[in-house]
Amino acid sequence: MAHHEQSKATFPEHIRKKRNGEQLSAGEIRDFVQGVKDKTIQESQIGAMLMAIWLKGMVAEETLALTKEMMMSGEVMSWPAEWEGLMVDKHSTGGVGDKISLVLAPALAACGCKVPMISGRGLAHTGGTLDKLESIPGFNVYQSVQQLHRILEEVGCCIVGQTDNLVPADKVMYALRDVTSTVDSLPLITGSIISKKGAESLSALVLDVKFGNAALYKDLGSAKSLAQSMVTVGNSLGIRTGAVLSRMNCPIGRCVGNTLEVMESLECLKGRGPDDILELSIFCGLLLWMIGRAGSLDEGKKVISTTLQNGAALEKFQNMMIGQGVASQIAASLCSTNADYYSILRRAHYQTELETQGHGTVLDIDGMVIAQVLHRLGAGRSKAGDPVNHSVGAELLVSLGQKVEKGQPWLRVHYETPALSAEQRLGLQGALTLGPVDQLHTQPLVAEIILP
Numbered sequence: 001m002a003h004h005e006q007s008k009a010t011f012p013e014h015i016r017k018k019r020n021g022e023q024l025s026a027g028e029i030r031d032f033v034q035g036v037k038d039k040t041i042q043e044s045q046i047g048a049m050l051m052a053i054w055l056k057g058m059v060a061e062e063t064l065a066l067t068k069e070m071m072m073s074g075e076v077m078s079w080p081a082e083w084e085g086l087m088v089d090k091h092s093t094g095g096v097g098d099k100i101s102l103v104l105a106p107a108l109a110a111c112g113c114k115v116p117m118i119s120g121r122g123l124a125h126t127g128g129t130l131d132k133l134e135s136i137p138g139f140n141v142y143q144s145v146q147q148l149h150r151i152l153e154e155v156g157c158c159i160v161g162q163t164d165n166l167v168p169a170d171k172v173m174y175a176l177r178d179v180t181s182t183v184d185s186l187p188l189i190t191g192s193i194i195s196k197k198g199a200e201s202l203s204a205l206v207l208d209v210k211f212g213n214a215a216l217y218k219d220l221g222s223a224k225s226l227a228q229s230m231v232t233v234g235n236s237l238g239i240r241t242g243a244v245l246s247r248m249n250c251p252i253g254r255c256v257g258n259t260l261e262v263m264e265s266l267e268c269l270k271g272r273g274p275d276d277i278l279e280l281s282i283f284c285g286l287l288l289w290m291i292g293r294a295g296s297l298d299e300g301k302k303v304i305s306t307t308l309q310n311g312a313a314l315e316k317f318q319n320m321m322i323g324q325g326v327a328s329q330i331a332a333s334l335c336s337t338n339a340d341y342y343s344i345l346r347r348a349h350y351q352t353e354l355e356t357q358g359h360g361t362v363l364d365i366d367g368m369v370i371a372q373v374l375h376r377l378g379a380g381r382s383k384a385g386d387p388v389n390h391s392v393g394a395e396l397l398v399s400l401g402q403k404v405e406k407g408q409p410w411l412r413v414h415y416e417t418p419a420l421s422a423e424q425r426l427g428l429q430g431a432l433t434l435g436p437v438d439q440l441h442t443q444p445l446v447a448e449i450i451l452p
Contacts, residue, residue: 109156257393
């Protein structure tokens with residue numbers, strides 16, 4: 001106790017030190033994280049420290065110390081010896097229509113990996129992976145550690161929410177970052193993401209770090225700094241960590257919104273998905289290469305691709321659903337070849353199609369504009385704990401580079417109440433850019449790969 005009394009007295013010193021741009025020692029960082037966890041530091045002091053870190057940054061050693069202390073603030077998973085080298089996961093910094101995890105976890109399990117994907121709720125403009133899965137009736141994202149082991153043993157993958165005793169310091173800091181405008185800080189993002197992945201005791205981790213107008217980072221440079229920071233810390237913690245820098249302007253796939261994205265993921269698992277989803281999921285062939293399950297990146301891509309074509313990944317998804325509480329007949333009918341999705345998943349009361357205002361080639365579709373309108377219609381949340389309307393969403397009816405005529409439907413919006421307003425319609429129309437075909441500049445989705 002005496003130690004805590006003393007650290008409470010010196011905590012303003014630590015804040016001042018960071019505020020003045022000095023480096024904090026490992027011990028000072030430990031005091032901070034312990035104080036956050038034990039609630040011995042006032043919220044105002046935590047907020048002040050977060051702002052000082054946001055303003056002054058941290059050097060690599062500080063970021064590593066912060067991540068390590070956060071990771072050790074709660075339970076660190078341990079796995080059976082025979083799973084050694086097989087524990088893998090991927091994390092995305094979040095994008096519009098990003099349903100890659102739903103396709104990837106079962107595909108990796110079909111390749112013999114164990115995937116303990118501990119995911120977050122969506123804040124910001126889209127639902128998170130957990131919200132998407134909860135649009136499936138009966139799907140339970142809260143599983144005890146024992147259940148987690150059982151599902152990994154029997155199926156090989158699970159997608160669950162953060163348990164209370166996993167990185168408890170992050171829960172407090174995450175909520176406070178949101179209300180103190182300190183979300184976009186390299187050391188704080190690195191600490192938050194890598195501490196949770198570290199607590200999963202992984203063999204390998206791939207980070208999908210997005211940049212572009214619908215991502216947290218708008219340009220490649222700043223996304224690359226974040227990717228580099230996370231790769232460095234991950235590898236320092238003994239996890240083979242690599243990153244993929246991918247463009248996030250247009251939505252990924254054709255669907256945005258929780259239920260619609262589940263349907264699109266199922267289509268991918270049936271080998272019928274859009275190319276960009278396949279392009280991103282195949283990049284997790286990187287994971288297979290990193291754990292030595294594939295001789296090269298290309299071979300890894302082929303292996304993943306095969307599991308999506310031959311139904312092996314689909315079968316894993318079906319068993320994961322059952323393992324996490326979905327009735328087996330519901331899981332089976334969602335995974336059947338010609339599934340009637342809406343007989344099981346909730347459909348919004350209204351669908352409206354927007355038509356193109358002119359003719360030409362589709363040059364751009366602004367994912368952020370679409371996401372923001374859907375967010376206001378109830379597809380996302382503004383603060384932790386808000387409910388999400390799973391059925392709200394949008395389907396793109398055209399793709400980049402497609403030639404369209406005036407009056408052709410290009411977007412189908414699914415909504416309930418509130419209704420789609422004239423102002424929102426106008427906003428959505430602004431997301432579509434048409435022009436002459438010679439102005440089309442398509443760039444590969446993946447800009448760069450950072451290897452361990």
